[in-house]
Amino acid sequence: MKRIGYGVILVSLICAAGCAGRRADVVIDPAGVDMGRYQQDLAECQQIAKQVRHGAVTGAVGGAVVGGAVGAIVGNGETAERGAGVGAVVGVARGARATRREKQLVIKNCLRNRGYKVLN
Template sequence: MLRVIFVTVLSLSFLIITGCAHRNKPIVDTRGVDMSAYRQDWFECNQYAQQVTNKAGAGAVGGAVVGAAVGGIVGNSETAKKGAAVGALSGAIRGQARTGSEKSAVLKNCLAQRGYRVLN
């Protein structure tokens, strides 16, 4: 049972992380835009976005605590350990997704503040 849950959570994490990678690329109206200047601005804004702290670790800790608590309530210490493991993995996935969303927002806001018309 735990293996099925682990494989399911791992598969979902792959989908979430690959989805976040695509979300990071803003669509900008390039009509009348100097593309050389845009590439430089995108690079600089992306550097700001990379400063966003990764929230996967905090999510893993929170998920492990909740998973262990639920496992301890509904079962024994072995169930609590399994619950902690599944909770940590799912918490890390959620934290990583939040990090990707925040990085995307920083990149888009930076470009918009530099005068680009961000469409997404």
């Protein structure tokens, strides 16, 4: 079980690093926009989006519980352990993806509220 725990931690860290390094893809209508002010507003909106909690850990725990339960139902302890590991990895990926989408939504809404025409 320790092997699975270390794997979950490793995958969580990789996903967290990937989320931290990505910038939101925002397309605005540049007509009449002071791009210097826009860059400042974008940076402020990105800072606000950092308040979104990371769903990777929550997803990992939920995935491990479901995967372990399914493994226990259809097999033995070893199958339950493998199921928990697979469930945790899938949960991390889903949680990280949901967090990234939520952050992008916060950034876009923030920019809209500041008067920008967000096109995507």
